[in-house]
Amino acid sequence: MKLHDQFRTGWRNLSRQKLRSGLTIFAIVVGAVSVTVMLSLVTSAKSFLTSSFQKTGEDRRVIVTPTPGLDYRESTWANWTDGSGVKLTDEMVTRLAAIPGVRHATPLTSFGYFDSVEAGTTVLTLKNTNMVAYEPNGTITRDVAAGRQLEPGDDGIGIVISTDVANNLGFRGAYDSALGSPITLTPRKDMGNQTNKAPVTLTVVGVITTDGAQMEVTLNSARTFIPTFEQCTGGGQNTQPTCTSQNDLDRNGYASVYLDVDSTKHVDAVVIAAQKLSVGVAAGKDEIANQEQTFTVIGAVLGGIGAIALFVAAIGVINTMVMATLERTREIGIMRAIGATKRTIRRLFTVEAGVLGFLGGVLGVAVSFGVAALLNSILNRQLAENGVTARDVISVPAGLALLVIAVTTGIGMLAGRLPARRAANLDPVEALRHE
C-alpha cells in the first residue's frame, strides 16, 4: 500500500469518528500547549534577562563593595556605606582601574542628606528614596523610560529620577513631561554640624526604570552638597578641642565601585585580581548564570507538568486506537482477505495514531502562539506603564514549536504501536466472522 494511500485511509478513518478523534486531539492539544507555553515562558524569561544584561553591559560588570560576601543582586542595592570593611577610596578606585581588562572603574555612592523633594507644587519626603551618585562615564547604564541617563555635562545641573519617583511627583504615564522640570531638594536639618544647608535645584534630564524610588546625580554634583562634618578630639576645662572637618564621602569612602570589563572572557580574571584587595567582589555574569540556573529548574518543573499532560494524552491515543481496532475487526479481516499484509495493517493504525499526534501538536503550537500573543498584549501594556521599552517579551521559539510537533507525532505513533500490533495479529478468518 502506498504511503499517501495510508495517510488518506488514516485520515478517513479518523474523520469517521469525529467526536472521538476530536476529543483525543484535544487532549494532545492541552498537553502540547502546556509544554510549549511553559517552556516558552522560561526561555523568554531567560533571553529577556540575558539580553537586558547584555544591553546594559551588566554581563561585563563587576561590582566591588567594602565588605566581602555580598552577591551581585545584594551589592547593587547595598550601596550605603557606614565606613566598615575596606574603605573604597580614590586610591582604591585607581588600583581597581589598573587591573588588566578593566576599562573603567566607576565609584558610586549613596546618601540621605535630603529631607524632601519638590516639583512644582508637589512635595515628597525622601524617607525611602535612594539617592545615588556616580561618575557618568558609560559604565553604569540604565534602562530609560524618557529622556536619557546621566552625562558628564549634568554636573550641578541634571538629575535622573526613577519611574516610582516620577509617579509620585505626578508624572505617571507621561514621563516625557517630567523632562526639564526643576526639582528642588531640601537638606535635612538634623545633620549635626553639617555645613551646607541650602536647598539644591536640579533639572530632570531622564526617567529610568530602576526598581523602587531612586534619584541619581553625577558624582561632581554630589560633591557640592555632600556635608562636611567636624570631628573634635581632646579639649577639657582649659584646653580647646582639636577639630578637623572632613567631607562625608572622604570619611566613609565610596559605597561601591563598578568595574566595566572589556570582555566577558576577562571577567573571571578581574574578579580574582580584585579579591586580592580584600574587597567584596560580585560579577554580573555569575548573576546571569545563577538566574539562568533558576529558570532551568523552573523550566524542568513546568516542562514536567506539561510532560504529564502529554503522557495522559498518550493514554487517550491508546484508548482511542484500541477502540478503533475493536470496532474495525471485521474491516481488518476484509482488508487482510483482499491482500493487506500484517505490516500494512500495523502501519495503517500507526499512521492514524501519528496523525492524531501530529494534528494535536500543530493545533497545540498554534494555540500556544495565540496564548503568547495574548500574554504579550497584557504584558506590553504593563511594560509601557512602567516605562520599559521592551515589547513582545514572550515568544515561542520556532525550534520548540517544531520539536513539540515532532514529539506529539512520535508519542501518537508510539501510543498507536500496541493497538496497531493487536490489529495486525488478528486472525483474518476470525476477524471476518466478527459481528
Add this chain to the structure above:
Amino acid sequence: MALIECTGLTKTYRLGDEVVKALDGVTLTIEAGDFVAIAGPSGSGKSTLANVIGGLDRPDSGQVVVDGMNLATARDKQLSAYRNSHVGFVFQSFNLQVHETALENVISPLVIGGVGRKKERRRAGLAALEKVGLADRAHHRPTQLSGGQRQRVAIARALVNNPSVVIADEPTGNLDSARGVEVMEELARLNREDGITLIVITHDTGVAERATRVLTIVDGKVTERVGGR
C-alpha cells in the same frame, strides 16, 4: 499443469473439549478454468478448505502449491500478495466496507496492492462494475444497494485484479432464490467466458449442479464426483 495442488491437508479445531477435524488428509488438484463446487453439511470443513486454498488460513500439515509456492509455509507478505493478485474472494455476507462507495470497495485491492494511479484504478474499478452491470451504482454506498447488488459489487471487487481463481463462500446464502440465481449466473459466466477458475462453496444442490466438478466434504474428507453441465 495444475493451478492448485493440495496434498495431505489437515486442520483441526478445538471447540471446548471437542476436537473437530476440519480437514483430514485432503488431497486434490484444481486445474485452470475449473468450476469446482465444494459441497457438504455445515461444519464439515468446506470453508476451511476454501480459506486454505485462498491463502487466508494455513493447514496444520500438508501443502498447497500454487505457481510453485507452498502456501502452507509462505511468509505473510507472499501470502498477502497471493490473496491480493491471484485470488478473488466472494463471501456469503458480502463483506463490503460500509463507509465506502461501491467503486471504492471495488478498487480497494488495487489500493492495498499499490497498483496503478488514481485514474487507472478508477478505470479498472468502473470496468469491473460494468462487467457485473452496476456501473450506474458506482457512487452508492452498500447500504443504498440491494442484497443482490451488494454481492455483485463484491464480485466486481474480486475481479478487479484479474485473479486466476475466484473463491465464493456461500455466495447466494444471504439472497433470495431469484437474486441467488442471478449471482450464480454471473459467476458461471465469468468461468465460461473469461476462463476464470471458480471455486464455489455451497450446500445448495442447485448451485452445485452448475459446476464441472463437485467435491463433497464430510468430516474433513473429500470425495469427488464429476458434475454435469
